[in-house]
Amino acid sequence: MKTVLSIAGTDPTGGAGIQADLKTIEAHGLYGMAAITVVIAQNTTGVYAMQPVSPELVAKQIDCVFDDIRPDAVKLGMLYDADIICAVADRLRAHHAKNIVLDPVLISSSGHDLSRPDALPAVLEHILPLCTLVTPNLHEAAAICGRPIRTKEEMEQAAQEIAARTRGGVLVKGGHLADCADDLLYADGQAHWLHEARIDNPNTHGTGCTLSSSIACNLAQGVSLLGSVRRAKRYLTACIAYGLDLGHGSGPLQHKVEWAE
Numbered sequence: 001m002k003t004v005l006s007i008a009g010t011d012p013t014g015g016a017g018i019q020a021d022l023k024t025i026e027a028h029g030l031y032g033m034a035a036i037t038v039v040i041a042q043n044t045t046g047v048y049a050m051q052p053v054s055p056e057l058v059a060k061q062i063d064c065v066f067d068d069i070r071p072d073a074v075k076l077g078m079l080y081d082a083d084i085i086c087a088v089a090d091r092l093r094a095h096h097a098k099n100i101v102l103d104p105v106l107i108s109s110s111g112h113d114l115s116r117p118d119a120l121p122a123v124l125e126h127i128l129p130l131c132t133l134v135t136p137n138l139h140e141a142a143a144i145c146g147r148p149i150r151t152k153e154e155m156e157q158a159a160q161e162i163a164a165r166t167r168g169g170v171l172v173k174g175g176h177l178a179d180c181a182d183d184l185l186y187a188d189g190q191a192h193w194l195h196e197a198r199i200d201n202p203n204t205h206g207t208g209c210t211l212s213s214s215i216a217c218n219l220a221q222g223v224s225l226l227g228s229v230r231r232a233k234r235y236l237t238a239c240i241a242y243g244l245d246l247g248h249g250s251g252p253l254q255h256k257v258e259w260a261e
Contacts, residue, residue: 001029001030001031002030002031002072002073002217002220002221003030003031003032003033003069003070003071003072003073003220004021004025004030004031004032004033004071004072004073004074004075004213004216004217004220005032005033005034005035005062005065005071005073005074005075006018006021006022006025006032006033006034006035006074006075006077006213007034007035007037007058007062007074007075007076007077007079007088008021008034008036008037008075008076008077008078008079008103008105008209009036009037009038009039009040009050009077009078009080009105009114010036010038010039010040011040011042011206012040012041012042012043013042013043013044013247013252014252015044015205015206015247015251015252015253016042016205016206016208016209016252017040017077017078017206017209018034018036018077020206020209020210020213020252020253020255021034021075021077021209021210021213022034023255023256024209024210024213024214024217024235024255025213025216025217026255026256027235027255027256027257028214028217028218028235030217030220030221031069033065033069033071035058035061035062035065036053036058036061037052037053037058037077037078037079037080037084037088038050038051038052038053038078038080038084039051039052039053040078043247043248043249044203044205044246044247044248044249044250044251044252045247045248045249046249047114050080050114052080052081052084053084055083055084055086055087056087058084058087058088059087059088059090059091062088062091062092062095063091063095066091066095066097070095071097071220072098072099072219072220072221073098073099073100073101073216073217073219073220074092074097074098074099074100074101074216075101075103075212075213075215075216076088076100076101076102076103076127076131077103077105077209077212078105078114078115079105079115079119079123079127080114080115080116080119081115081116081118081119081122082116082118082119082121082122085119085122085123085126085127086122086126088127089126089127089130092130093130097130098132099132099216099219099220100130100131100132100133100168101131101132101133101134101135101212101213101215101216101219102123102127102128102131102133102134102135102212103135103208103209103211103212104123104134104135104136104140104144105140105208106119106120106139106140106143120143120144124144124165128162128165128166129165129166129167130167131166131167131168132167132168132169132219132225133168133169133170133171133187133215133219133225133228133229134162134166134168134169134170134171135170135171135173135208135211135212135215136158136162136170136171136172136173137172137173137175137208138150138155138172138173138174138175141155141158141159141162141172142158144158144161144162145157145158145161145162149172152174152182152184152193155172155174155184156184156186156191158172159172159184159186159191160186162186163186163187168187168225169185169186169187169188169225170185170186170187171183171184171185171186171215171229172184172186173208173211175204175207180195180198181196181197181198181199182194182195182196183196183229183233185225185226185229187225187226192226192229194229194230194233196233196234196237199237199240199241201240201241201243202250202251203240203243203244203245203246203247203250203251203252203253204240204250204253205247205249205250205251205252205253206252206253207236207239207240207253210235210236210239210253210255211232211233211236212232214231214232214235214236215228215229215232217232218231218232231261234259234260234261235257235259235261236253237259238257238258238259239253239254239255239257240253242254242257
């Protein structure tokens with residue numbers, strides 16, 4: 001059985017973070033593992049408190065996984081601050097981790113900061129060079145590039161700029177585009193536009209976590225980068241289209257769905 005390690009924060013309501021990652025990995029028939037970076041008190045209406053795990057304990061969790069059940073892919077989510085980021089990068093390098101997918105979690109969909117100011121520079125310096133793929137949405141791409149990203153042309157420019165910082169690919173997610181929900185995969189100097197119809201469903205809590213975990217699952221199984229992203233996008237579309245309706249805010253997805261791989 002192929003294995004995937006998620007290094008991320010928690011969500012007690014199960015819609016995002018570690019919990020959503022493990023549900024996604026299970027839905028793909030793989031074995032999921034988790035190293036927790038931040039314990040978060042959140043639900044579908046917002047983020048209310050958080051407590052980071054010490055960098056030493058984060059590093060020890062990662063060591064315990066690699067020393068016993070080596071992951072075939074690694075998904076990175078909320079890393080919170082520079083100290084945790086440096087600890088994660090150090091252990092991933094030490095263990096020669098492969099198939100690393102970064103969801104650069106900087107701000108929640110409810111507008112709450114999910115990282116300290118020193119996090120982004122540390123991610124750019126220490127994490128991006130290790131990644132097979134980084135999956136920013138328009139707001140995260142704008143934070144990385146230092147300018148607004150609103151159009152498809154600006155997405156292509158941003159993808160090329162971010163790709164220059166990493167050895168892998170960049171998936172700029174277009175869910176916040178005004179007229180469509182197209183994503184752009186930029187890899188090996190080529191741009192691939194991925195088209196899906198926008199689904200009228202306000203319950204999209206944890207979509208970024210779900211997509212990045214699905215991509216990691218496909219990479220773990222030996223699927224190409226482009227193929228992994230295409231499959232993951234179809235899976236996420238099915239999760240949203242299911243129409244699960246839980247909670248008083250932007251609700252979670254149904255992760256156990258049928259989809260055409």
